[in-house]
Amino acid sequence: MKPIQILATAMLTCTMAGCHNSGKINYPEAPQDGTVDTIFGMKVSDIYRPLENDTAPATLAWVEAENKVTQDYLSQIPFRKAIAERLTHLNNYVKRGVPSRENDGKYYYSENDGLKNQAVIYRTDDPLSSEREEFLDPNSLSDDGTVALTGLSQSKDGKYTAYTISRSGSDWTEIYVMDTATKQLLPDHIEWAKFSGAEWDGDGFYYSAYPRPEEGKEFSNANENHQIYYHKIGTPQSDDTLVFSDPANPLHFHGAQVAGKNPVMFVSVGGQGVGNALKMRSNGGWVTVAPDQDYETSVIDVIDGKIYLLTAFGADRRRVMVADVANPGRENWRELIPEGDGVLKGVQLSGKDLYLTYEKDASDHVSIYSLDGKKKSDVKLPGIGSVGFSTSSKYPEDVFYSLSSFTSPATVYKFNPATGESSKVFQPEIEGVNLDDYVTEQVFFTSKDGTKVPMFLTYKKGMERNGKNPVYLYGYGGFNVSLTPGFSANRMLMLENGVMYAQTNLRGGSEYGEAWHEAGTKMKKQNVFDDFISAAEYLVNEGWTSSDYLTIEGGSNGGLLVGATVNQRPDLFKVAFPRVGVMDMMRYHLFTIGWNWASDYGTSADSPEMAKYLLGYSPLHTVRNDGTPYPAIMVTTADHDDRVVPAHSFKYAAALQAADTGDAPKLIRIDSKAGHGAGKPMAKVIEEYADIYSFMFYNLGITPGSVTGDSKK
Template sequence: MMTPVTAEAAGDMAAPAPALAYPDTARDNIVDPQFGVDVADPYRWLEDDVRVNPKVAAWVAAQNRVTDAYLGTLPGRDAFARRMTELYNYERFGLPRRAGTRYFYTRNDGLQPQSVLYVREGLKGEGRVLIDPNGWAKDGATALAEWVPSDDGRHLLYSVQDGGTDWRIVRVKDVATGQDLPDEIRWVKFSALDWAKDGSGFYYSRFPAPKAGEAFQSLNENHAVYFHSLGTPQDADRLIHATPGQPELSNRAVVSDDGKYLLVTGSTGTDERYSLTLYRTGKAGTKPKLLVGDYENNWEYVTNSGTRFTFLTNKGAPRQRLVSMDIRQPGVLTELVGEEEGTLVGASRVGDRIILSYLGDAKSEARMVALDGRRVANINLADIGSASGFGGKSTDAETFYAFSSYARPTTIYRLDTVTGQTEIFAEPKLTFKPADFTVEQRFYTSKDGTEVPMFLVMKKGLDRTKGSPTILYGYGGFNVSMTPAFSPTRLAWVDKGGVLAIANLRGGGEYGKAWHDAGRLDKKQNVFDDFVAAGEYLIAEGITGKGQLAIEGGSNGGLLVAAVTNQRPDLFAAALPAVGVMDMLRFDRFTAGRYWTDDYGFPSKEADFRNLLAYSPYHNIRDGKAYPAVLVTTADTDDRVVPGHSFKYAAALQHARTGGKPHLIRIETRAGHGSGKPTDKIIAEAADKYAFAARWTGLDVK
């Protein structure tokens, strides 16, 4: 049975579209009493894994048939796909890593599903293919994930990601021969990978093997650090650090620059609030030393000289500072670089320099200091944009960094830390001119008077005397900063005459800990208010017009889009929530969801429950209100934000009386939360989303 609905809202002046018929979704009579509130959950059966429950698989297939049929009618779909393909078709390089005399880097010739890993003998040597993941799966959905060469460059530690899952299979390759060693490690997730300095093995973190059929939904608990000796089976790996009394902890390990210590960072969630436990390497049986145990602050290891360790921390500095600590006197800090107006977001040692990365109003800045914190020089960046990288070792005199902006693809630079000279390592040849686009930064006022920055990207010469169809993008959570970055799919929207707006909402890390704190837990509504205020500003300033504004966000940003659609359905013409957290009362019951309580709170605690219930997208759909057109996107194998979130939300939206505009869900196969997705799937999904947005904002796509 199908539920009919027209694809037009009352008063829409566009030509009528064919009537839609949504699949009939079974409703159960599940009601959970919580703190005196009866919470209905009629679509709980949609939480089941599509690979396990054939009823859910049939629902997914039925929804995709309806969505595919509708998307096939959109006139801009093919035009977007063509332009995105053209914009993606350029040579792309990843950041090089030096190990011994060898340089390792990734390269994509343009439209390859996955980037290929190359190795050079010397900086100017000829690149040789070391790993080409494009032959690993027919659909291109098996990816090379993390990779780390041993210090001497003889071996490469790498991980395989299949179908977008967060699980990793870790393997080792002999670099000279290109052959894999027999070593293979499974059930690795959220792990650092670091070699012992002598190359005899490596440290990693993993979870216990899940029960059969539960790998992609069961909670991730009892994360532990192991050491694997090359040439031995996984069951012989040595347990280094475990916390059975605190199964919720995540534990990640890094080897110190001198190789004498292993530093294990423990965390309870997504907040940068850590413990630090130190082990001596090469001395089996030595007791660990607890350096920090309060889980109150960020601690990022930068370098050490003997027993004096340097850390980036927000202890006593919400926008972070650089300090040193003698491990013989834990807790006694010496400030090397104090807190500044910009937010210190990264620090790495290269030779006898430390490179500091800052955000100033969400734009990258960088400088070099001596090991004692004395200022050496600023690093001149190309434009308003984002710089990343700056990795290296204490024995290096060079580092590499990537720079990009909204209209400027990534260029890789080599920096000599002795001379301060910068040269281009790899620069893409483009099929467009960055000068054809403009990027500007605006500041607008949110509901409570807070000034919030926002980037605007548009084509140069765009008629700004009347509003233009606009996509407003946001995230607003988990201390994640929305910095300028190049996206061929978003640039295609701008190239076709649309405006792209990216709001730097509270909850992110653009202005340090205080900015993050102002957008989480009982302050989460500030994020939604900031996003609504951004939309109102765009309309008030004439950048866009009423009926021309679409909103987009993924993951926590998918929650954002769905929540503000519930709160202000009148403000938006279209909404594109991707892989969103939609059921705020059950998010902590699946895979990595328990980590998110740092930002969201605990559904099991009454104050948090009432706050979560107030904005949970699944529970706050407003029956009887006209909604914008909505295209939900997710993937059937997402094991970060399990797809049941999006399934339940879409079913509830289709069931409610929310006007005649389409409320559809697009469900990708063999794709996860986003990482590892092949190029063709990225283009296909983006073309669908932006053609949908163009249809409902009035963008004429040719």
């Protein structure tokens, strides 16, 4: 009966108070020092510079005060607790990953039986059987679930298994090693690795790491000099051998890959372009395979002296090339599978077949080719959505994949290469939720310059175009990242309460190849904001919603998107969530790996023109201060975010709160022991979305009627 009482109270309170904040909030005063930078003759104010020091006492005091203001506000929302309870119920279902047959001949997969903070890794002799054993439980690595498993890698003989972890959401990686058969933890332990797994070769593995950072600045100082080491099992990290380093280019990333039965080592070099260079180890030295970072190039595998490559060189939508190990330079590459209509997202080897995953209009399609480049067949997928394949060159009969969509959780299938048929291995079920009640359609709208842009709309069947439907619009638009259909249990809470979820495929992503990506970069970045604004206008003009019911959200580069579009069109939105966003475009390149984003953004140090362009849309620097009403805004960030440092959100929130933008709340939610988002424990995910959805419904003036599990509103 308790949830029903909460709902009844919520309905009464919202009726009387209008479900929105009606008074001004007393925000904490942020530390400031009056800093003004001169950039190519332009005076650029940065008065909240002290907030960049995230360990300073003044910053810590401000963070504590801001969190108190935010929690005081959220605690007054009468249905917040009921939303958290409903989200807990919606997430309490079994989720299983795709089985993978490893070098020891056994199958491994992840599973969360409901509300565990982290998924558990299981091992079995038969993935179709219920018999299995627990191999590794990341929940045992911490008391609060903030240690996340980020990767598993088995030695070529299957004797050892290396696993990588992240603590509190940081990008810093630690590597541990187990005896695969006994599951005994070995003494080997690697620290300060980053953007790296364990790449096995013989009795050890390669990994990429940075020099140990300055104490107290582990999560903010710029990372430079990425190096590759070789670690031999049974030895301390201090004895590891430096294999690859490039001190002349401290802002490069370096990643190792070992391919082929007769192991060949490759090093990918990135960080200063849209793609990567590629080098191959040969006779104790290095031979160039791909000479520059202008195109993405990756090694699929090495077979019978031939290197199979996936590349964007000469193909905006990517193609497959082949080169001889004896003569691997780009000038000697031969085309194996030409560029197709869709964007080639990935290629996997299974025995003597290549499985190619193409993206067409933001959904996945899979084709099978032989090693001589001839197409054999298409995989008949059981639906439209996003697919993830698991194949093995050693065990070609073992092909598994998952398929998910906006209205279907990830379902696992086994594919039979001989018959071309798929059989269901595992399908999740969410108690009390009928997914057939919802529908997804894809539409194309026209952006400001006439470009057609796709968008997915997911909503409850029977929704009318009355201009009063709440809509939650999500976008990203950058770094060659494509937004394809995917399921979210949290999102179901919105859908069952009559909210439409709209996901748009903005320029800057990879949906239509490199030209689509390039059209949203550097001095064309405004195209991305125009696309997002046009998406919102389309939803209004088509009668789905109005500005009084429109919420927008984006994270990281998408946080920048939300911040910029709110400043440009504050009248168009009612609620906004800029999450872990890049908000200071004049200084982003000075923190951790921010310099890596220059290929998409450009930097304020590049030229007067680039600096002026960045200043023209930088969310921190373009907040209005003239009484223009802004939507209700809740910024989100985390104390261990060393991808987009929290200083971005700190300074932006301080500027918002100090500006004259009307009485709608401008809050910041600062999570602790959390990072950019990956590996966040289930408990924290539920807490965060309970706050986000509570804030949204409250400021839309809507009571979420399903929070008790009752479909009535």
